[in-house]
Amino acid sequence: MEKIKTLIVDDEPNARSLLHNFIEEYCPEIELIGEAENVKSAVKIINNNDIDLVFLDVEMPNENGFALFEYFNKPNFETIFCTAYSQYAIRAFEVSAVDYILKPVSIAKLKEAIEKVAEKRNRNTQTNNIAILKENLLENQIRKIGIHIGDGIVFMDINDIFYFEADSSYTTIHHKKGKDLVVKKIKHFENLLSSDTRFFRIHRSYFVNITLIKKYSKKDGLSITYDDKILLPVSREKKEEFEDFMQMNNIV
Structure with missing residues (x-):
């Protein structure tokens, strides 16, 4: 070589x-x-x-x-x-x-x-x-992340991501153009964006962008809604922390 x-x-x-x-x-x-x-x-x-x-x-x-x-x-x-x-x-x-x-x-x-x-x-x-x-490096918040898809790297705008969904050793990234499955555990993305005030782990399966949430409901089980279609559960043990997090970041 x-x-x-x-x-x-x-x-x-x-x-x-x-x-x-x-x-x-x-x-x-x-x-x-x-x-x-x-x-x-x-x-x-x-x-x-x-x-x-x-x-x-x-x-x-x-x-x-x-x-x-x-x-x-x-x-x-x-x-x-x-x-x-x-x-x-x-x-x-x-x-x-x-x-x-x-x-x-x-x-x-x-x-x-x-x-x-x-x-x-x-x-x-x-x-x-x-x-x-x-x-x-110039921003206070990360603007894009590099996602390994196939043989290449796709740079995805953080603000276009709705949420990360755990799937065993994989993670599905749901975004404005669709979704992509990547060979990374959801914990990888949670650690990567640990200081980013836009994201919160509402459930063991979901790490979500709170700035794109359309509705937070406390009726019939805790849940959040995106675009009046995507409904995700908020775990009971995360309820108080989640509400404090949103309040702290002026979401509610």
Whole structure:
């Protein structure tokens, strides 16, 4: 298999050296083309070489890592972020389907991230997800999530999602254009959107967008309604917490 031509971008010499040594020792599929201490140096190397993959630090002086993408209309390289970023930012990486490694770098996470890149190359698929990532980081709330459907990734607007429905090890995402079944447990989405005030787990089977609810009924069993058609139960043990949650977020 053709080697993955790779560039390391980090302002810290020790961080570059550690990653370099890990790659040399544990990642035979990688061919290191060079290292850069800032974005401008990285741009020069990318323009003068056929780079497949960039390991990119986020927090750097003068220009942070995201500035790299301002120099390319459509980046033709994959990116693995190496970051000590906040927990919110990590969720933004996750939902944008961008690979990342938390510092200090571990060998296991490094190999896992490189495997993802290799898989994408084998499928000949290109992911242009940098714009989505930047949108999510700039917002107080996540705007889009990347959903693996078939061999690709569909970026879905959070505001278009009615609710997530548990189905054993799968989850059905009900949205304005229909529904999609994904190979993720509902707990994955609950954790992903744990700080998002638009979503609440009303039942063991349902994680719902409360901003799209048309009606909350306390008659004949607790329930919520979407579009006068979709009726979902609210579990008794969630009633008080759910009502407090809606009140706190100015829904009722």
